[in-house]
Amino acid sequence: MSVATTADAPAATPAARSRYGESGWRRRQTPILFAWGLMLLLFVVVSIFQPGFRSNNNIRSIIDQSMILGVVGLGQTLVIICRGIDLSVPAMMGVAGVVLTRHGQSGGDVLAAIVVIVPIAIVLGLVNGLSVAFLRAPAIVVTLATNTLVLGALLVWTSGAGSQTGGAPAKLFRTLSTGHAGSFSVSGIVWLGVALVAIVGLTATRFGRHVYAVGNNPVAARLSGVSVIRTVVSVYVISALCSALGGMLLAGYLNQTFPNMGSEYLFTSIAVVLIGGASILGGTGNYAGTIAGALTLSILGGVLAILDLGPAYLRILYGVLIFTTVGLGTLLARRGGGRRE
Amino acid sequence: MSTATPTAKKASGIAGSVETEQAAQRSPFARFTPQQISGAVPAVLFVVLFVVMISVQGQFSSSLLQTVLETTVPLMLVGFGQTLVILTRGIDLSVGGIFSLSTALIATKITSDGDMVVWIPLVILIGLGAGAINGLLIVRTRMQPFIVTLASWSVFSGLALLALPTEGGSVAPGLTSALSGSALVPKALILALVLVVVWIVLRRTRFGTAILSVGSSEAAAKLNDVPVDRTKIIVYALSGMFAALGALYYVAVLTFSGSPVAGDPFILQSVAAVVIGGTSLAGGRGSLIGTILGALSLSMIAQIVFFSGAESYWSQFVQGMLILGAVLLFAVVELVIRRRNPNATEEA
Numbered sequence: 001m002s003v004a005t006t007a008d009a010p011a012a013t014p015a016a017r018s019r020y021g022e023s024g025w026r027r028r029q030t031p032i033l034f035a036w037g038l039m040l041l042l043f044v045v046v047s048i049f050q051p052g053f054r055s056n057n058n059i060r061s062i063i064d065q066s067m068i069l070g071v072v073g074l075g076q077t078l079v080i081i082c083r084g085i086d087l088s089v090p091a092m093m094g095v096a097g098v099v100l101t102r103h104g105q106s107g108g109d110v111l112a113a114i115v116v117i118v119p120i121a122i123v124l125g126l127v128n129g130l131s132v133a134f135l136r137a138p139a140i141v142v143t144l145a146t147n148t149l150v151l152g153a154l155l156v157w158t159s160g161a162g163s164q165t166g167g168a169p170a171k172l173f174r175t176l177s178t179g180h181a182g183s184f185s186v187s188g189i190v191w192l193g194v195a196l197v198a199i200v201g202l203t204a205t206r207f208g209r210h211v212y213a214v215g216n217n218p219v220a221a222r223l224s225g226v227s228v229i230r231t232v233v234s235v236y237v238i239s240a241l242c243s244a245l246g247g248m249l250l251a252g253y254l255n256q257t258f259p260n261m262g263s264e265y266l267f268t269s270i271a272v273v274l275i276g277g278a279s280i281l282g283g284t285g286n287y288a289g290t291i292a293g294a295l296t297l298s299i300l301g302g303v304l305a306i307l308d309l310g311p312a313y314l315r316i317l318y319g320v321l322i323f324t325t326v327g328l329g330t331l332l333a334r335r336g337g338g339r340r341e
Numbered sequence: 342m343s344t345a346t347p348t349a350k351k352a353s354g355i356a357g358s359v360e361t362e363q364a365a366q367r368s369p370f371a372r373f374t375p376q377q378i379s380g381a382v383p384a385v386l387f388v389v390l391f392v393v394m395i396s397v398q399g400q401f402s403s404s405l406l407q408t409v410l411e412t413t414v415p416l417m418l419v420g421f422g423q424t425l426v427i428l429t430r431g432i433d434l435s436v437g438g439i440f441s442l443s444t445a446l447i448a449t450k451i452t453s454d455g456d457m458v459v460w461i462p463l464v465i466l467i468g469l470g471a472g473a474i475n476g477l478l479i480v481r482t483r484m485q486p487f488i489v490t491l492a493s494w495s496v497f498s499g500l501a502l503l504a505l506p507t508e509g510g511s512v513a514p515g516l517t518s519a520l521s522g523s524a525l526v527p528k529a530l531i532l533a534l535v536l537v538v539v540w541i542v543l544r545r546t547r548f549g550t551a552i553l554s555v556g557s558s559e560a561a562a563k564l565n566d567v568p569v570d571r572t573k574i575i576v577y578a579l580s581g582m583f584a585a586l587g588a589l590y591y592v593a594v595l596t597f598s599g600s601p602v603a604g605d606p607f608i609l610q611s612v613a614a615v616v617i618g619g620t621s622l623a624g625g626r627g628s629l630i631g632t633i634l635g636a637l638s639l640s641m642i643a644q645i646v647f648f649s650g651a652e653s654y655w656s657q658f659v660q661g662m663l664i665l666g667a668v669l670l671f672a673v674v675e676l677v678i679r680r681r682n683p684n685a686t687e688e689a
Contacts, residue, residue: 137672149661155654315499
């Protein structure tokens with residue numbers, strides 16, 4: 001217990017007060033508020049020109065689209081706060097989706113599928129986390145390698161089938177990702193639950209404080225009694241579990257599965273975290289920002305669909321969006337006397 | 342690389358210096374320098390895979406050599422640029438976008454021999470310019486290379502989709518005949534050797550030492566009047582140029598058409614080739630020759646899988662194992678270096 005108090009009480013020293021004090025808090029929240037402001041502005045502007053955009057149906061479809069990204073982005077948020085990166089997201093999503101439909105076809109037993117998927121996710125997270133934390137291997141290459149490896153194994157297992165595994169997944173995940181209860185979307189309710197757990201977990205638990213401590217300064221965290229290895233490994237395991245859940249939800253959303261179904265999320269899961277105001281250098285960021293990032297990407301997709309502009313413009317806009325949000329965040333941090341470059 | 346000196350012992354207050362010294366002596370790597378290990382691993386791997394490939398195929402022929410080399414040249418070229426960037430402790434994810442954009446431009450603009458005079462230099466210049474934009478943004482805004490090149494990858498691949506919405510186009514036959522086939526030896530072999538020579542010369546120039554010193558310690562490089570910012574901009578510009586050159590070869594010799602997503606696999610593969618080749622992601626240490634061997638190893642795996650009659654998706658699995666094995670091995674080597682020399686600043 002004494003271990004936790006040392007780690008939890010940096011605000012007690014005067015030097016730390018400036019960083020954790022009110023002005024520091026405000027500076028760290030600015031990028032997150034900016035992300036929400038941008039998202040709402042975008043939504044309001046589009047709604048003015050296209051009144052149908054704020055219809056209940058459209059809002060529901062925006063939430064349906066962004067929820068999966070939000071779930072996957074939760075894991076990526078934790079990993080990035082801990083100074084890492086998880087590029088094995090697509091492989092885990094593919095495994096989860098394909099296993100879900102395979103089991104769904106033979107009896108529709110969701111539980112049987114989950115019993116297979118969860119251990120795979122835990123092993124993947126352990127391999128990623130232990131390699132990064134224990135062997136200090138660069139996260140970007142480790143997770144790129146496990147992504148290639150797991151995706152390769154999945155292709156071998158499905159005999160390289162592109163769409164042969166195209167059976168519909170269990171109804172449960174169809175409902176979770178696209179259903180609605182009254183005028184509320186089920187995905188929105190699910191996401192709200194996930195978000196509450198994530199935000200409380202990150203801000204009000206010992207684990208959450210350890211995540212930020214490790215991200216801020218691993219050496220200082222270790223010296224004040226935080227188990228850096230355990231924190232980093234947990235973060236990668238959680239990320240793999242989030243990707244697994246995201247893969248199952250995507251299976252429900254698309255109503256079909258194939259090994260490469262998660263490939264888009266390699267980029268977008270990182271993009272939403274960055275747009276949400278987290279620094280790739282670790283130690284800052286919040287799940288609330290990631291939610292705004294995920295909603296922003298879906299709204300942008302919707303806007304381009306209205307304007308009848310293809311995926312080319314979407315990619316260009318994504319890039320510009322990352323440049324502006326991260327650039328602005330960097331600028332704000334520097335103006336506020338931030339220690340980050 | 343001296344083992345724990347008195348000062349080193351004093352500095353390693355946390356870990357306990359006796360333990361450190363013992364660990365260094367116990368280690369199987371203790372007798373080798375990290376340079377020797379990171380040089381030997383890709384070489385041994387290359388030889389082993391080469392022997393396996395020959396034995397699986399049953400015989401050695403110059404056409405096999407040519408196939409392997411030709412399929413690897415684009416990755417070698419992209420990997421050249423990536424090596425330079427990683428040596429400065431950066432990373433370039435935008436090579437995928439620049440590569441795609443270049444194939445799109447080549448397949449739509451260089452369709453007859455007359456177009457070559459204008460458009461080949463133009464494509465190379467566009468690659469160079471795109472890379473220079475990355476470098477400028479990284480130097481001026483102080484954003485992380487990962488973020489800048491991730492965002493610009495998105496922008497460049499969007500531009501590629503605008504230039505060529507779906508796979509297609511064609512390439513001037515003159516370009517194909519200029520680059521493919523073999524005169525006396527396969528032209529791809531000559532290209533690979535040219536790359537090696539360029540690297541050996543480059544390493545001895547002032548620019549070469551600047552790259553290594555920026556990667557080892559930016560602060561120390563600045564103190565020694567190394568033009569850090571200029572070096573970085575040039576390195577990213579060269580990376581963009583090599584991506585464009587890789588695309589030129591790819592379209593002319595391998596696909597004969599362009600694709601707006603052709604470059605995407607090259608992002609991860611180029612980083613993989615660099616890592617297998619023994620270049621450290623921590624910057625300052627590595628070799629292009631390792632990258633070339635790493636690139637050749639990756640494509641020999643595909644050949645081995647092909648000749649052994651297994652389905653092609655096995656190669657992705659084996660490549661993943663190889664990359665993971667390599668990165669973990671080098672991580673252990675780095676750990677051993679750090680134990681031997683605890684004075685080296687810990688990555689904080």
